[in-house]
Amino acid sequence: xxxxxxxxxxxxxxxxIVTVVLMGVAWATWLERKLLGxxxxxxxxxxxxxxxxxxxxxxxxxxxxxxxxxPDKAEKITYALAPIxxxxxxxxxxxxxPVSDTLTIFGQKIDMVISDLNIGxxxxxxxxxxxxxxxxxxxxxxxxxxxxxxxxxxxxxxxSYEVSYGLSIIGVILLANTLSMVELVEQQDxxxxxxxxxxPLGFVLFVICAVAETNRSPFDLPEAESELVAGYLxxxxxxRYSLFFMAEYANMIxxxxxxxxxxxxxxxxxxxxxxxxxxxKVFFFMCFYIWIRATLPRLRYDMLMNFGWxxxxxxxxxxxxxxxxxxxx
Amino acid sequence: MAQYAAVLIFLLVxxxxxxFTFFMSRLIRPSNPYKAKNQSYECAEQPIGDSWIRxxxxxxxxxxIFVVFDVEAVFLFPWAVAFGHLGLFALIEMxxxxxxxxxxxxxxxxxxxxxxx
Numbered sequence: 443x444x445x446x447x448x449x450x451x452x453x454x455x456x457x458x459i460v461t462v463v464l465m466g467v468a469w470a471t472w473l474e475r476k477l478l479g480x481x482x483x484x485x486x487x488x489x490x491x492x493x494x495x496x497x498x499x500x501x502x503x504x505x506x507x508x509x510x511x512x513p514d515k516a517e518k519i520t521y522a523l524a525p526i527x528x529x530x531x532x533x534x535x536x537x538x539x540p541v542s543d544t545l546t547i548f549g550q551k552i553d554m555v556i557s558d559l560n561i562g563x564x565x566x567x568x569x570x571x572x573x574x575x576x577x578x579x580x581x582x583x584x585x586x587x588x589x590x591x592x593x594x595x596x597x598x599x600x601x602s603y604e605v606s607y608g609l610s611i612i613g614v615i616l617l618a619n620t621l622s623m624v625e626l627v628e629q630q631d632x633x634x635x636x637x638x639x640x641x642p643l644g645f646v647l648f649v650i651c652a653v654a655e656t657n658r659s660p661f662d663l664p665e666a667e668s669e670l671v672a673g674y675l676x677x678x679x680x681x682r683y684s685l686f687f688m689a690e691y692a693n694m695i696x697x698x699x700x701x702x703x704x705x706x707x708x709x710x711x712x713x714x715x716x717x718x719x720x721x722x723k724v725f726f727f728m729c730f731y732i733w734i735r736a737t738l739p740r741l742r743y744d745m746l747m748n749f750g751w752x753x754x755x756x757x758x759x760x761x762x763x764x765x766x767x768x769x770x771x
Numbered sequence: 772m773a774q775y776a777a778v779l780i781f782l783l784v785x786x787x788x789x790x791f792t793f794f795m796s797r798l799i800r801p802s803n804p805y806k807a808k809n810q811s812y813e814c815a816e817q818p819i820g821d822s823w824i825r826x827x828x829x830x831x832x833x834x835x836i837f838v839v840f841d842v843e844a845v846f847l848f849p850w851a852v853a854f855g856h857l858g859l860f861a862l863i864e865m866x867x868x869x870x871x872x873x874x875x876x877x878x879x880x881x882x883x884x885x886x887x888x
Contacts, residue, residue: 448773448776448777449776449780452776452777452780455777456777456780456781456784457784459781460781460784460785460788464788474817488888505794506792506795506799506800507799507800508800509800509801509802509803510796510797510800510802511804511808511809512804512809513809513810513811513812514806514809514810514811515811515818515822526789527785530782530786530789531784531787533781533785534781534782535776535787536781537777537781538778554779556777556781557774557775557777557778557781558774559774559775559778564824565778582823584811584822585822586811586812586813586818586822587811587818587822588780588813588823588846590822590823590824590826591824591826594830596828597830597834598830598834599833601833601837601841602812602833602837604837604841605837605840605841605844608816608841608844608848609844609847612844612847612848612851615848615851615852615854616851616854619851619852619853619854619855620852621848622851671812676812677811677812679798680796681792681793681796681800685789685792698786734796737815743887744886744887745885747833747885748885748886748887749874751833751836752880752885755840755872756876759872759873760808761871762847762851762869763866763869766854766866767862767863767864769854770859770862
């Protein structure tokens with residue numbers, strides 16, 4: 443493939459992925475409100491459009507028209523940078539997720555992934571862990587006590603779960619001997635080859651840590667409304683607030699896509715086209731996220747830290763050791 | 772290298788979208804700041820004292836523990852990738868390494884470092 447074709451193909455793929463992700467983010471908010479409503483015997487959004495489907499657009503317009511308030515005590519530059527630092531990494535992890543099988547258009551074989559890095563998984567982990575900087579900077583630069591406490595809490599929570607998050611997939615890498623996301627999907631060619639069956643404990647650990655990493659309920663202590671107002675979001679408004687909001691949902695979709703790719707066979711599946719299988723699996727994950735938010739109460743902070751370090755971390759290490767032994771036998 | 776170029780394009784498009792939305796929002800949103808509005812939020816009271824308050828020093832300890840064990844994870848990744856064609860030696864070697872770190876974890880545990888007060 444020549445350089446020009448490569449650039450054009452990459453640009454098209456990037457545009458499509460970014461559009462789909464941003465749409466997904468918008469309607470993930472709708473899905474969450476609708477499902478939470480149903481869980482609580484309410485109807486949820488139903489005024490804007492059929493089934494309230496235009497609600498995300500109404501929200502976006504409202505947020506764009508809001509005044510942007512910068513507190514006098516804020517550190518102006520970091521205050522402005524924090525939402526961007528939070529949002530870009532969330533978006534960037536989609537670069538290595540294969541969404542479908544290789545496609546042939548005009549005699550050109552085109553991988554349905556923006557970039558098949560040979561260090562794909564490491565890239566995802568490197569990029570998603572950058573998101574914590576956005577929160578810390580937001581909390582620190584807002585010049586508000588609530589923001590500072592929220593920011594520090596979220597950083598401590600994220601680094602505590604980050605270790606187990608990384609260790610939980612080492613079992614999969616031991617079995618697959620590759621870090622490339624494309625090769626991982628290719629190795630899960632039949633149903634019982636999915637890594638969820640070969641690494642069940644790894645999968646459970648991964649999901650728990652992923653929920654904690656994305657700061658979702660029951661691990662949503664950084665923005666515990668009842669004690670910290672909105673945590674590191676307290677002083678933000680307008681477009682900057684909505685960037686944080688988008689970052690949260692983009693992170694959810696990213697984590698769901700990564701879990702789908704690593705454990706649930708990515709786009710593999712019978713009859714239906716591969717891309718549809720990928721979307722179905724990610725959708726299942728998003729619904730699971732919302733389901734646990736509706737079901738579980740928020741953890742207390744000391745319980746959260748204890749659980750991370752005294753339960754998840756030893757379990758993750760044990761999983762690595764047992765997998766390595768079984769692999770060698 | 773080409774693969775990283777694609778990631779770079781993705782990064783640039785991402786930054787472009789963010790800057791574009793900021794620009795759009797700046798064009799159409801109202802702007803009417805005054806002193807009371809720009810005060811830090813403190814439940815509608817006058818903010819008291821400095822915003823950069825003291826916080827529990829346990830956060831630092833957890834950050835230190837995190838660094839130790841995240842470096843361990845960094846060593847585990849290449850080992851796991853090459854595990855298929857490494858011998859029994861690599862397995863035993865890594866088990867000793869993990870054991871040492873586990874010992875460290877239990878030491879910290881017994882010392883009460885992991886206890887959140």
